[in-house]
Every structure is written in C-alpha cells, then in structure tokens.
Amino acid sequence: MSDKFNISIEYINNIFNSGQTLYKVRNELKKVELEIDGKKEFFSLKKFKNPGFIKSLFYYYNPSKAKKSYINAKFLWDNKVGVSEPLCYLENFENKRLKESYYIEKFISDFSDFKQEMIYILENEPDCHKFLALLKPVAEEIRKMHDSGFIHNDLGYQNIAVKRIDENTWGEVKFIDLNRGKIRQKLSMKERARDIAKIEIPSDLRRIFFYMYFRDNIPDRDFIKWENFYRKRITFHNESRKYRHPIRHLKSIVSPYKGVGKERMHYKNMWLWDEKSGQPAVMLNSEDRKKYRKKSEIFSLIYHNLKKIISIKNNYKKLEKNIFKNEIEINKKIGVCVEFEKNNFKEKLDLVDELGVSSIFLRVYHHKGKEHIDFISDIIKQLYEKGLEVNIGLVQNRKSVLNIESWVEFVETVLEKNHNYLKYVEVGHALNRVKWGVWSLKEMQQLYGSVSNILNKYDNLQILAPAVNDFEFYYAVPALAKVSKKTKINGFSSHLYVDRRGAPENYQGKFSLLEKSILGKTVSASFNLKSGFFITETNWPLKNTGIYSPIGCPYIAPGITENPIHVSEENYASYMVRYYLIALCSDMAEKVWWWRLAAHGFGICDDKDGIKKRPAFFALKYFISKTKNSKFLKYEKKHSIHFYYFEKFLMLYTEKESIEFNVSEIERKITEIFNMYDEKENLSEKITVSENPVYLIF
Numbered sequence: 001m002s003d004k005f006n007i008s009i010e011y012i013n014n015i016f017n018s019g020q021t022l023y024k025v026r027n028e029l030k031k032v033e034l035e036i037d038g039k040k041e042f043f044s045l046k047k048f049k050n051p052g053f054i055k056s057l058f059y060y061y062n063p064s065k066a067k068k069s070y071i072n073a074k075f076l077w078d079n080k081v082g083v084s085e086p087l088c089y090l091e092n093f094e095n096k097r098l099k100e101s102y103y104i105e106k107f108i109s110d111f112s113d114f115k116q117e118m119i120y121i122l123e124n125e126p127d128c129h130k131f132l133a134l135l136k137p138v139a140e141e142i143r144k145m146h147d148s149g150f151i152h153n154d155l156g157y158q159n160i161a162v163k164r165i166d167e168n169t170w171g172e173v174k175f176i177d178l179n180r181g182k183i184r185q186k187l188s189m190k191e192r193a194r195d196i197a198k199i200e201i202p203s204d205l206r207r208i209f210f211y212m213y214f215r216d217n218i219p220d221r222d223f224i225k226w227e228n229f230y231r232k233r234i235t236f237h238n239e240s241r242k243y244r245h246p247i248r249h250l251k252s253i254v255s256p257y258k259g260v261g262k263e264r265m266h267y268k269n270m271w272l273w274d275e276k277s278g279q280p281a282v283m284l285n286s287e288d289r290k291k292y293r294k295k296s297e298i299f300s301l302i303y304h305n306l307k308k309i310i311s312i313k314n315n316y317k318k319l320e321k322n323i324f325k326n327e328i329e330i331n332k333k334i335g336v337c338v339e340f341e342k343n344n345f346k347e348k349l350d351l352v353d354e355l356g357v358s359s360i361f362l363r364v365y366h367h368k369g370k371e372h373i374d375f376i377s378d379i380i381k382q383l384y385e386k387g388l389e390v391n392i393g394l395v396q397n398r399k400s401v402l403n404i405e406s407w408v409e410f411v412e413t414v415l416e417k418n419h420n421y422l423k424y425v426e427v428g429h430a431l432n433r434v435k436w437g438v439w440s441l442k443e444m445q446q447l448y449g450s451v452s453n454i455l456n457k458y459d460n461l462q463i464l465a466p467a468v469n470d471f472e473f474y475y476a477v478p479a480l481a482k483v484s485k486k487t488k489i490n491g492f493s494s495h496l497y498v499d500r501r502g503a504p505e506n507y508q509g510k511f512s513l514l515e516k517s518i519l520g521k522t523v524s525a526s527f528n529l530k531s532g533f534f535i536t537e538t539n540w541p542l543k544n545t546g547i548y549s550p551i552g553c554p555y556i557a558p559g560i561t562e563n564p565i566h567v568s569e570e571n572y573a574s575y576m577v578r579y580y581l582i583a584l585c586s587d588m589a590e591k592v593w594w595w596r597l598a599a600h601g602f603g604i605c606d607d608k609d610g611i612k613k614r615p616a617f618f619a620l621k622y623f624i625s626k627t628k629n630s631k632f633l634k635y636e637k638k639h640s641i642h643f644y645y646f647e648k649f650l651m652l653y654t655e656k657e658s659i660e661f662n663v664s665e666i667e668r669k670i671t672e673i674f675n676m677y678d679e680k681e682n683l684s685e686k687i688t689v690s691e692n693p694v695y696l697i698f
Helices: 009-018 053-061 065-078 114-124 128-147 189-196 203-213 221-239 246-254 286-292 297-320 345-355 366-385 398-402 404-421 441-456 473-483 513-526 569-585 615-627
Strands: 020-024 028-036 039-047 086-094 097-106 160-166 169-175 334-337 359-365 389-395 422-427 462-469 491-495 532-535 591-595 632-638 641-646 649-654 659-662 672-674 686-689 694-697
Touching: 009 028, 009 039, 009 086, 009 097, 053 086, 053 097, 065 086, 065 097, 114 128, 114 160, 128 160, 128 169, 128 189, 128 203, 189 221, 203 221, 297 473, 297 513, 334 615, 345 366, 345 615, 359 366, 359 591, 366 389, 366 398, 366 404, 389 404, 398 404, 398 441, 404 422, 404 441, 422 441, 441 462, 441 473, 462 473, 473 491, 473 513, 491 513, 513 532, 513 569, 569 591, 569 615, 569 632, 569 641, 569 649, 649 686
Parallel strands: 334 359, 334 591, 359 389, 389 422, 422 462, 462 491, 491 532, 532 591
Antiparallel strands: 020 028, 028 039, 039 097, 086 097, 160 169, 632 641, 641 649, 649 694, 659 686, 672 694
C-alpha cells in the first residue's frame, strides 16, 4: 500500500517521531501531517507494538494487525459505515520478523469517545433526553455495521468515536481499533449480541438502546438471550477483579469512588433528570437495583416497625373511630404544586389566581444550581406578597449524597433566602426510591443529619419528612426513628399515589385511600409529630401523553401498548376531586398538594405547545370556590352512593355504575344542581348519580 502513495517506512518513522501523541499504552497513536498528491492533511498514525518471534512468523503468512485494520476499515468505508477514511498500512519484515507496522487513516477532528460523552452528560448536564440523543446514533450505526456483515469483536465504548453537533445532538459515529474485527456474509443474533455486550450502559437505558438498535422494534428474543449470557460472563470477570487485585479492592473500600466512570462505569452513582415527566430517569432494572441495595437493611425495617407496631395499632383503632366525625374547613387544606419557568411565569401566576387556591407547593432542585435557587427565591417572595401560603420541597440528587457539603450549602442557601416567606418545608424527596439518588437508610440519615442544625434554628418553619413515595409507610417508620431524634420534624409527609389501583376508593389489600390516610396519620401520631400527616404529591398519569407520562417516560417504542394505569382527562378530574374529599374530609390529612398545575403527562393543565386548561382545572376551580365559605359537616354512604355534606351544598358520586337517586330523600331543600365543572343541570325528582361528583345546592 505504501507504493501507491509513495510512502516509505523511513519517512513514516521520521513523521511519527515528530507527531502529536494521542494515545499510548500497548500501541501508540499520533496525529501527523502528511503530504499526499501534493496536498497536506492531518492523519492518524497508529504504530503497533512489535510482536514476538512466533507472532511475527504468524503475521508473515497472515494479515498483521495493521493490515487487518486497513482491510476492515476499507470494507466498512465502502459499505458507508462510520469509519475514518483509510489511507494505507505499512509493514517492515526482516528475516520473517515483523519489525514495524503502521496503519494510517484520515484524522477526525472534534471527536470524543462514547464513554467520555456519557460521563460528561452524567456529571455536567444530567438530562435524560440528552443521554438518549447520544445513544440513538450510536445504536443506529452499530446496527448498520452489523448489517454490513462486520463484527467488531472489541466494541467497548472507548472504540466508538462520536461528535457533538450541538447542545442536544450527536452524530458522525465512527468505529476505531478494527484489527480484531471479522467480515462475515451475515451476522447471527448470537454474534451481534456478543459484539454489543461489552458496551456499558445502565440496564434500563440499555433496554432502550436495544430498541434503538432494532430500529424502534421489539428486540429479537435470541439477541436478548445471548446478550444476557455474554454480559453475565463479562460482569463476572469484572466483579472477580477484587479477588485478583485484593489490595486495589481494599483501597476502593477505604476511599470509595464518588464519580460515575473511571475504569468501569459506576451505575449506582448515575443520575439523570427527565424534565418531560418531572422526575429522575430509571437507570437500572429491578434486578440490578437489588444488587446495589444492602440486604441487611431489611433487618432495620423489620426492627423499627416491630418496635412501633403496638403504638401504630392502638393509634389506628383510635383514629379509625373518628373519621368524618369533625366539622372541617377544608378549603385552606387544598393545595397545588406549581413548576414556574421564566417563559411562562406570568401565565401560570394568572392560572393560580383563577384557580383560587391559597396554598402553593414549589420544588427546589439541588441539581439545577444557583441560578435556579435565585429564580425560585424571587417567585417565593412574589407569591408571599400576593397573600398565598408558600411551601417548598428540597429535592436531592445523587450528588447530594456523594458530595454532602454541596447539599448542606444548598439547604442553607435556600432557607436563608426564603425562611421568612415559607410555612412548610419538605426535606428530601421520595427517599424510598433509588432513582432519586438515595440507596439506603444510612444515606438518608446522612442527608438529614448533615442539615439538622440548619433546620433546627428556624422556629417559624414546619419541617416535613421523609417524603416516602406510594404506600410504603413501612419505610417511613425507620426513617422517622433515625431522623427525628436529632432533627426537628413537625409532620410526616408522603407522596401518596394510588393510581395503580385505579379509583381512590379501590383497595390495595385492606387499604383504600381512606385507610392509607388513616395509617399515615397513625404513623405521625406514633412519633408525636404535632403537625400531622401531609400528602405533598399525588396525581394520575394521563392517556396518550407518551414520554411525558411518569409511567411512559423516557421512551416508548412504536406498537407498545400503553400501560392501563393511564386515565382519561374526565376520570382524572373525577378521581382528583374524590381524592381531596376522602383525604381531607376524613380529617386524616392536614393538606393535599396536587402535582401539578401544568404538565402534559399528568397536570390539571396541559403545558405542551402552550398552556391549555383541562377538565380537571375547571373541576378543581369549582371545588375550591364551593368549599371557600362552607364547612364539611358529615359523610355517609347509602345506595352505593357517597354523600359529602357541607354547610351550603351536598356532593354525591358513585364508584362505578350510574344510579338513579330520589332527591326527596334529602332532608334539606335542594335549589340547584351542578356537575363538577360548574355547569348547571336540570333539577328533577330523580337524578342520575355517576362517578363524576355532582353538587346539590341547598
């Protein structure tokens, strides 16, 4: 190949010695300038390590690494697969001994490797959709390479070069280190799987990567079977290093690595935010999550729950007798969570005014930095000056645990700026869900313990914790036991989602929303938390919202059936009003904040392509207006109809089938009837009561 370009070994040796070193371990790679056909260009010049005599003899009769690199690159280049344009290879044999070998290809500028790009996003721009935007072109180019009949055989992410086109786009994927590759007529699923198994991507995102590889179709079963097989072999090899290198392993225990990628990817420390669904992305599948969770934590859960079981049982029985017994002004207990952005602040503020809600809950995110804190602080002050009750949740990420000093600084800064304007502060978020960055009770305890002095000094603030997600109060018990001794905790907070059961009256075992709320207040009473039980977040995911749904995010392949948890906009509105009625009129929850005002996948308004009010907005607006000057008085259920009596009106609904109801059965005179959207309906002797609450006005 050297004759074609008039390149000699001597010339290349001289050029190589003066070139810029790009990589040097076993082989050496340099950036050099060559003059080809009178034109100067930059090239990548790879010098392979001189082999021993036996290998040299083998290469004398068979292609050397340099020659194989050229043959494979030329094959891929001709098939329009991502490689740098190959120039030539050079070999120098003396007495059948390979003394020197080079491979030359055009230099590709402004490229990084796949691993470095992943690490950069994870550490500096933890955006899930940016990460997926990186995965997609890589998956597509690997598929293209395999379809051409080429198997790489060393397809680690260090051998995949990528170029960042703009803030959210990657492209021009190129494969390097091709000398181990093989050209086949056609690759089997087993070969494809073995080739791809070396790429380290967190398992749940790897699932998406495979969909991308199969062009947004369900991955082939044989491919998945063999990929799992080869990945387990690779994982075993990686995990057995602690036995092969015990001293290095001991050092890692004494000084644990706190990043996401060094020699190997540290999946436990990976964290990405999904703005579309308002939550972190799930990084690992359930099997991998179990690997990283300490099995010994189950003993702490059992111990603390057994320790409190008598107190909880007695308090539950006591509270159960008093549900719906108190006359309550529920209006000020109705809250809404709002995410303000700079481009729609005024529009959302107008929606808050129109809704008539008096209590607002804002999230403040550690991962969004100082500019976010300043922006939210300005909003908090404005809301306070409008006479609204302002409450916040301090939301951690994985770096909050790994760099506890930054978490302390975050909490201190937020509270110092805003403590005069706030009533309730929820510290931590969904601490029983590892995707939010906390992997153990010990880590949770460190988060609270590190800021206990800060929280304790603000007497005017009501501190809520531990913000457990779903109906997992068994996790709250040890969390409160460990935290409440040193840290001021005024109330027990929960993100009490019941969406997986359908309607709020549906049961999970022996617990519907009502029983769950009783248990929530029971846990609060068992720890003598004077402020009570708070539901700081809940909703239902909406149908046909795709990756904006908290269930569908962050990727949905074409043809995949939507999860049946999703509900229609009308059912969402109905369930929301019924949720507020059950949790607040029972007097079990002190507050319920709905997550959230505007979100395409789960909000009472749709914020995709502008803000549009959904049925739930009008339902909540009317509910707030009617409860403003009207106390809840009593509740009863008869004829399979739920009756909520207020001073000035009565609310009725069924759980499933519509039922005819004779209005004359009500002792007080009914003057008007309205549906849940404030639309007047015909008042007659008999009315049809459905799942959607109706208002009978006295």
